[in-house]
Amino acid sequence: MRALIFDFDGTILDTETPEFHTWENIYHQWGQILPRELWLSAIGLAPGEATFNPYTHLEVLLGTTVDHAALREHRREVFLTALHAEPIRPGVVDWLELAGKRGLHIGLASSSPRDWVQSHLERLGLRAHFEAIYTSDDVVRAKPHPELYEKTAAHFGLHPRECIAIEDSHHGVLAAKAAGCYCIAVPNPMTATMDLSAADQTVASLAELSLETLLG
Structure with missing residues (x-):
């Protein structure tokens, strides 16, 4: 070798555990549950190749659209704070x-x-x-x-x-x-x-x- x-x-x-927990908390704030198995299906794949997208999946559960830009900014702030502690x-x-x-x-x-x-x-x-x-x-x-x-x-x-x-x-x-x-x-x-x-x-x-x- x-x-x-x-x-x-x-x-x-x-990076994977704090990102999942960040999204899990976001789903909870909207009264929804993030299925762990869906999240796992995307781990290890390039962003463009994963079939699971938490933004669109959350919208499907809610039956309405969400402000992607605002949600993305909130998610990024919470996630990076947790990640930098890892x-x-x-x-x-x-x-x-x-x-x-x-x-x-x-x-x-x-x-x-x-x-x-x-x-x-x-x-x-x-x-x-x-x-x-x-x-x-x-x-x-x-x-x-x-x-x-x-x-x-x-x-x-x-x-x-x-x-x-x-x-x-x-x-x-x-x-x-x-x-x-x-x-x-x-x-x-x-x-x-x-x-x-x-x-x-x-x-x-x-x-x-x-x-x-x-x-x-």
Whole structure:
């Protein structure tokens, strides 16, 4: 194994739990319930590929339109406040630092837009660890299609089978395995109930798995 390729949302930073809770509270304010299974169906997909849209779904439940701009601004303020209180997920920094010492390439493959990913990596002080970042802006098809992993591996001159992918979601695991990567699933509170059986290993956090042991 010559490279690590990380997913971002839910893997490096748990963006998924606070976003769901933000929307869940919005639905409650309108007297509605946000079905968890609908939300899970969109995790790991690019924004334009998810079939579930909370704005339009809420309107269907209400039987009327809502002010998207006002709702979007309110949601963004509440969500970002919660998100900025989230720590980097356990074990991530240790893995990044050890991988760097071992001379492994470190990449990132995310179905989110580049601006979103890079802004948070910089905010968290992690940007310098990553030699290559590929996002939904760089591919025709995001996860579960393998293109993101294929492009990240190719950036290093490697085949995906020489790379370890770290993922948190069903769609992400499918993308990594379709590319040929060795995949470690590290679910967060939102994705813990997903089918991650296609992964080679599943752990509660990277802090539970030694990179040295894995490489050995």
